[in-house]
Amino acid sequence: MAPDPDPDPAADADPAAEPDPAAEPDRAAEPDAILCPMPCARCDEMGPGGCEDCLDCLLWPEVPPASSPREIAPLTGPIAPTMTEDLRRRRSALDIGSRIGLVSRRYRREHDLSQRMLADELGWTQPSVNRAERDAAPLSLHRAGAFLRHVGYRLAVVPVHGDAAVALGEDPDEAWGAPDLIARDALGRRPPPHAEVSWNPAIDRRLMAGARGHENPWTWRVHRRQAVVRHAAGFRRIGSMTTTRAAWGHGVATVTTDGSVLDTWYPEPTLGEAPEAVQVPEELLALAGADEARGVRTEVVTVAIDLDAAPEGASDAYLRLHLLSHRLAAPNSINLDGLFGQLSNVVWTNHGPCPVEGFEATRARLRARGPVQVTSIDKFPRLTDYVTPSGVRIGDADRVRLGAHLASGTTVMHEGFVNFNAGTLGTSMVEGRISQGVVVGDGSDIGGGASTMGTLSGGGTQRVSIGERCLVGAEAGVGIALGDDCVVEAGLYVTAGTKVTLPDSTVVKAAELSGRNGLLFVRNSVTGTVEARDRTGDGIALNDALHAND
Structure with missing residues (x-):
């Protein structure tokens, strides 16, 4: 690779020159x-x-x-x-x-x-x-x-x-x-x-x-x-920091007749290297078998993965989603590159996952067992069908995907939504949308109908996070990171490109305020301009009774 042609701010000498x-x-x-x-x-x-x-x-x-x-x-x-x-x-x-x-x-x-x-x-x-x-x-x-x-x-x-x-x-x-x-x-x-x-x-x-x-x-x-970034009086590097992060687990996979994996359930995923001699629990072995009505078979698998490498196969991808929902890995901390391509589109029913191809014939066979309810046709199942996180309330299970990270004390109301690789890091009220990659800090409230901008589609590149003790008001939205103790007033959507007026009348893009603590974003009802004002105090206070979920 050729050296960067831009001017070198450090010195005029060639850094790669051989010493005398x-x-x-x-x-x-x-x-x-x-x-x-x-x-x-x-x-x-x-x-x-x-x-x-x-x-x-x-x-x-x-x-x-x-x-x-x-x-x-x-x-x-x-x-x-x-x-x-x-x-x-x-x-x-x-x-x-x-x-x-x-x-x-x-x-x-x-x-x-x-x-x-x-x-x-x-x-x-x-x-x-x-x-x-x-x-x-x-x-x-x-x-x-x-x-x-x-x-x-x-x-x-x-x-x-x-x-x-x-x-x-x-x-x-x-x-x-x-x-x-x-x-x-x-x-x-x-x-x-x-x-x-x-x-x-x-x-x-x-x-x-x-x-x-x-x-x-x-x-x-x-x-x-x-x-x-540190000043010239900073620290030496300690160690090589190349330790491999790993995880493993025993799971039960649903496999179609053509070998496609529809899902894999891991009851106890584990961080670290898999032991050399490991015995599959008997209760999992008892679940293996064929289901002719659905046209699938269930297999017991043991999967070990490198968390820093991209997923390889559906069972690998499902293990990563389980790690997130079991709160063993925080959002954005493990490699999910190419995850969508590893997952099959699945018909999720009350009888289990089914292949999309030929599902009407599958439905007819399943009706012999009773009513057939299709909850969704998607690549991601509901979190509650695979994981039951402690200390959490979920008003509508259809609105929380497997791979969501819900900390103890989180309440997701019926209009709330949490995508995979997203969620909360502490006690939080979720009445709006938490998009993929977005994390919400302890003590924060995502108001009814509020939105956080993700990066999966639409070309957005700004990584959004919500700090501690923040409030995103009803029907509001954010496309920037909020620091601690911030408030966005109801109905105001602050995107990265929103022009914001500061107390000294300076106008900046909202992206330049990303991550700052103690800000109140409002729209001036007289001039219509979006303003950012300094806040004092420790932000908002949640109702403890609504988050005692044990």
Whole structure:
């Protein structure tokens, strides 16, 4: 792969240039076989020492910070190989704005995008993307944050002096200055490069006031293809982070006469590698047999899968859906690429799944057993036919698909809908639609008839999530991520391209506010403009009696 032709913001020197042997007489003694402290597929492709042109290693500083907002335990564990003086010099000269340019070019390289194509995704102009890739420092903190979120990165901002942390977006007019962009847990360990990092100011204030306990203001959730940008005083890479994630389970598959798998039920899916010697439960073996009326047979299967690889076959796909609905995997945490293509279209009846081909003859045979009720003709069955999640109420089982993730304390009313690979992470009220890929945080309410925009169809690319203690009002909708303690008024649909007026009369696209905490989105009833106002307090409060579902 040829190096990116865009200007290099770090330095004019060729990063892949061979160092002068005379300048490094003891080079053989240095462990420079792999120069990059962030080994990736690019390093494997180019071979030892040949990956410097991608410059991803510049995002992962060599020296841990000497100070932080509070005292933390020293960093321990294995570290990355020592880098060459040339790479060390280039990295030390790299400022925050230049690092963001590297992130952008890396994203374009991975997705084979031109600057103009990326500009179309962002709703920017091509010169704006070019300027951001040269030096993003002139961007406002909000605009830079929205840009990074689009390309799969998150920001956690801490001032250089470490007096008090600054959550992204608290001060709309704050210039970049020279903040450290760092994230760590209580022991000083950094998250993996694909983690989504957040900082909770309320917890930090409690700890600073002397509160005791195990609360940590820095938290992160692991999502695919996400990372954290850090200042040059950040952390070393720890380990290779190439551990395979696996799952397995015994299941009962419904197979047609031509060998197509209609469904597979896993009563107890399990995370981890399958044991070498495993015995199939007798109660499952008793379910194997033929059903001539439906034209199918049931088979007992044992399936083991790699959660980071794409599904291979219907039984593999059904195991992934079961992991989500058994709450063993969070939405967007496992690979579901090509899932639709692995599933058959099925006639779902009160007698079990049936093939679509020749179903009228199947219906006639089944009528000898009693009435035939067809609940749907679809690739996805109802969640309640396969999993019974604890602590959950579901008003209409037809409106929750297998693969939905419903946390304990969730109530899905009759007009609510939850798609696969979507759902709730805590106590929530669902009276509207949660589309594929959307997650709703603890204590939030999706009002009656409300909608969250998904990415399965229509060309949408903005990943939507709802933070904690949020309210999406009745008949409202969102096409951006909401942070914590946000409200969207009833009847207002906020898409990524919606023009929003801020308190200082600045007009921005709603996408630039994606993920911000404490916002109230309303439509001005006099002017008709959509406004975003700052909110105070801890958001909304749910009725505890409606969520005591045990």
